[in-house]
Amino acid sequence: MFDIIIEEGQVVDGTGKVSQRADIGIKADKIAAIGDLAHQTANRRLDASGMVVSPGFIDIHTHSELEFLADGRAMSALYQGVTTHVTGNCGMSVAPISKESREQVQLGMAADSYGIEWRWDSLGEWLRLLRSLPIAINVAPLVGHGTIRATAMGFDDRPPSAKELEDMKGLLRQSMEEGAFGLSTGLVYPPGMYSDTTELIELAKVVAEYNGLYTSHIRGEAGTLLDAINEALTIGTESGARVEISHHKAAGRLNWGKVAESYALIEAAAKDHDVTFDIYPYQAGNAALGQLLPPWSLAGGTSKLLERLRDKEERRRIYHDIIHGCPNWANYFPIDWQDIRISSLVSCDKQWMTGLSVEEIATQLNQDPVELVMDLVYSEANQVSMVNFVISPEDIEFLLPKPLAMIGSDGRAVSPDGPTGLGHPHPRYYGTFPRILARYVRDKGILTLEAAIHKMTGMPAAKLRLHRRGLIKPGYYADVTVFSSDKVQDRATFADPCQLATGVEWVLVNGNIALDRGKQASTRAGRILSPAHII
Numbered sequence: 449m450f451d452i453i454i455e456e457g458q459v460v461d462g463t464g465k466v467s468q469r470a471d472i473g474i475k476a477d478k479i480a481a482i483g484d485l486a487h488q489t490a491n492r493r494l495d496a497s498g499m500v501v502s503p504g505f506i507d508i509h510t511h512s513e514l515e516f517l518a519d520g521r522a523m524s525a526l527y528q529g530v531t532t533h534v535t536g537n538c539g540m541s542v543a544p545i546s547k548e549s550r551e552q553v554q555l556g557m558a559a560d561s562y563g564i565e566w567r568w569d570s571l572g573e574w575l576r577l578l579r580s581l582p583i584a585i586n587v588a589p590l591v592g593h594g595t596i597r598a599t600a601m602g603f604d605d606r607p608p609s610a611k612e613l614e615d616m617k618g619l620l621r622q623s624m625e626e627g628a629f630g631l632s633t634g635l636v637y638p639p640g641m642y643s644d645t646t647e648l649i650e651l652a653k654v655v656a657e658y659n660g661l662y663t664s665h666i667r668g669e670a671g672t673l674l675d676a677i678n679e680a681l682t683i684g685t686e687s688g689a690r691v692e693i694s695h696h697k698a699a700g701r702l703n704w705g706k707v708a709e710s711y712a713l714i715e716a717a718a719k720d721h722d723v724t725f726d727i728y729p730y731q732a733g734n735a736a737l738g739q740l741l742p743p744w745s746l747a748g749g750t751s752k753l754l755e756r757l758r759d760k761e762e763r764r765r766i767y768h769d770i771i772h773g774c775p776n777w778a779n780y781f782p783i784d785w786q787d788i789r790i791s792s793l794v795s796c797d798k799q800w801m802t803g804l805s806v807e808e809i810a811t812q813l814n815q816d817p818v819e820l821v822m823d824l825v826y827s828e829a830n831q832v833s834m835v836n837f838v839i840s841p842e843d844i845e846f847l848l849p850k851p852l853a854m855i856g857s858d859g860r861a862v863s864p865d866g867p868t869g870l871g872h873p874h875p876r877y878y879g880t881f882p883r884i885l886a887r888y889v890r891d892k893g894i895l896t897l898e899a900a901i902h903k904m905t906g907m908p909a910a911k912l913r914l915h916r917r918g919l920i921k922p923g924y925y926a927d928v929t930v931f932s933s934d935k936v937q938d939r940a941t942f943a944d945p946c947q948l949a950t951g952v953e954w955v956l957v958n959g960n961i962a963l964d965r966g967k968q969a970s971t972r973a974g975r976i977l978s979p980a981h982i983i
Contacts, residue, residue: 450490451475451959457496457930461920462503462906464898472501474926477959477973482922492961494954496930500897503905503918504531504927504955505881509663509694509726509856511535512587513542513574515868518562520583520972522861526955526963527948528881528938529929532586532977533861534912537694538665539594539634543571544619549599555750555830562867572626575976582972584962585861586927588912589976590663591623593633593651594640598749603639605747608647616647620654629912629979630661630689635676636668636739638746645679652687658981661912663692669699670838677710681717691717692911693725695858696847697839699733701784704840707847718852724911726856727847729883732837732942734791734858734874738830740821742769743777750830757826770818785810785817787837789942792871793824794831802872803943806834835874835942845894848884854903854911855884864946875945879938882949886937897933913980926959 450473459482460467471485481488507525510533516522525533535541545553550566568574571591578587600615601608608616620631631651634640652662662684666676677693684691693714698706717723738746738753745756745766756762770783785807792802801809801824810817824832847853859877862868881904888894895903909918916924929952936951955963960973 450480450488452492452494453485453488453490454494454496454501454930457499457501459920460500460502460898460901462901462918464902466898472920474959477925479920479922479924479926494930499930499953500933502901502929503920504929505529505904506532506908506918507857508534508854508908509537509858510860511537512861514561514564515860515862516578516583516587517564519863519866519868520581521863521968522584523863523948523968524878525585525861526968527952529931529952529955530585530881531927531955531957532588534588534590536590536592537632537663539592539632539637539640541590541592541595543568543574544599544623545569545595546599552603552749553595553598570626571623571628575627579976583974584972585957585974587974587976588629589627590630590632591620591628593631594637596620597639597643603747603749605642607644613647613650616651617654620651624658624660627978627982630663631655632663634665636665641743645682648683649686652683652689656688660689661692662689663694665694669697670703673698673703673706673710677713681713681723684721684723690722695856696725696727698843699838704843707843711847711850714852724852724854726854728856728858728876728880729844729888730876731839731841732835734833734835736830737821737832737834738825740770741766741825742774753830754826757822763822766822767818789835791833791835791873793828795828848888849895854908855881869946873945875940875942878940878945878947879949882936882951883938890933914977915980915983926956928956930954
């Protein structure tokens with residue numbers, strides 16, 4: 449007898465192979481049988497006739513650490529069919545931190561803490577706290593280079609001393625032992641932007657000791673894209689660490705089309721080394737508004753930045769560099785202020801700005817847009833985020849079908865009716881995976897269904913070396929998504945982003961029904977996943 453039988457579905461198993469009709473029998477948390485189970489008994493049968501049955505989607509690029517602590521329902525993920533989030537990307541993880549670095553890390557992440565008290569120091573302590581809470585989906589943590597650097601040496605714009613580098617290695621090694629799947633970098637954000645290639649190679653060597661993953665928001669996605677890609681590839685080959693390039697794109701209109709060259713570099717490197725990348729299906733990114741300020745102004749952390757914005761001479765210099773640039777900084781030049789929309793900020797009296805472009809706000813206030821940006825960064829203590837329209841739709845369509853591409857939202861697990869649903873987020877939080885299935889599989893035919901599912905399941909599971917996940921296969925954990933290929937649809941837009949996706953009928957997490965006929969169930973069966981070197 450089975451606990452659950454999913455019957456009459458079109459099974460897309462995550463390998464990329466052609467789908468087939470079959471029943472799936474589930475016992476406890478595992479897939480126990482696949483085939484004709486019409487005469488078998490079960491506590492519950494799910495009629496999936498006319499629907500697709502696939503592994504649960506694995507979002508390889510998210511920032512959901514605090515969201516899981518504040519609200520474990522993860523509605524935006526579940527309604528997309530996502531069963532696993534990889535957290536701690538772009539060099540920003542919530543651990544390891546120290547008493548001295550905690551405040552600066554919080555401010556540096558430009559993160560809403562939802563009133564959460566950061567009462568942990570190590571990654572292991574944060575994971576123990578997370579394990580004590582009911583969460584709806586699985587979590588696979590990365591550890592952030594920026595967090596490690598801030599803890600070891602603050603936000604200084606300089607190379608580490610020999611001792612500081614050893615301290616970073618020690619923090620990294622401890623985090624890998626405690627459950628990190630690898631190291632992430634955010635080389636356009638402080639303090640990661642102040643590191644050099646040698647430092648990153650040395651740290652990636654520690655990751656390689658565990659056959660872990662080096663995943664990178666590279667040093668530039670605009671004018672320096674090709675140099676930044678080469679740096680990531682060099683770090684991988686010199687250290688031996690496997691490489692994942694985050695949210696690959698060519699940012700800024702002047703750079704559109706460069707992805708043909710960048711992909712050629714990745715493809716050539718992948719012949720001899722494990723190199724892949726992820727991508728989200730939107731023309732806009734999402735980042736801290738402070739990213740539009742020159743790197744030198746961010747050195748020393750948020751307190752130093754605010755001092756510089758108060759100083760008339762320093763402020764004039766910042767103004768100049770936002771418009772004209774400065775050495776060793778690849779911004780989205782020239783910046784079109786229509787393309788930059790305010791996503792979230794702290795002050796109650798400024799909430800009317802969310803969803804509007806910098807140009808629209810500046811016009812209403814009769815203010816220079818650059819002055820407006822500096823004023824917002826100052827008044828919000830750099831806790832303001834933007835949605836920036838810098839990506840070519842043709843580039844997205846070029847990259848998506850490539851065999852080295854996976855899908856990552858760069859979003860967060862939020863719930864529109866809870867504490868994490870505040871603000872005006874990027875629609876990718878709510879719509880990434882259904883958007884792939886609806887727009888690029890069903891409507892445009894750029895991807896086959898089997899190829900798309902592989903990029904969302906079996907491929908990221910293999911990249912992460914997840915134990916018995918990512919495939920519909922006997923003995924594998926029963927993370928399963930059932931959806932209508934005709935009805936699956938993202939509803940979130942840039943104008944109205946907090947809209948749950950539709951068309952996903954059932955989601956099972958570790959054998960438990962988490963989404964039941966398109967509605968969230970009360971059970972939260974998500975787990976903290978362990979990397980292969982710990983299992």
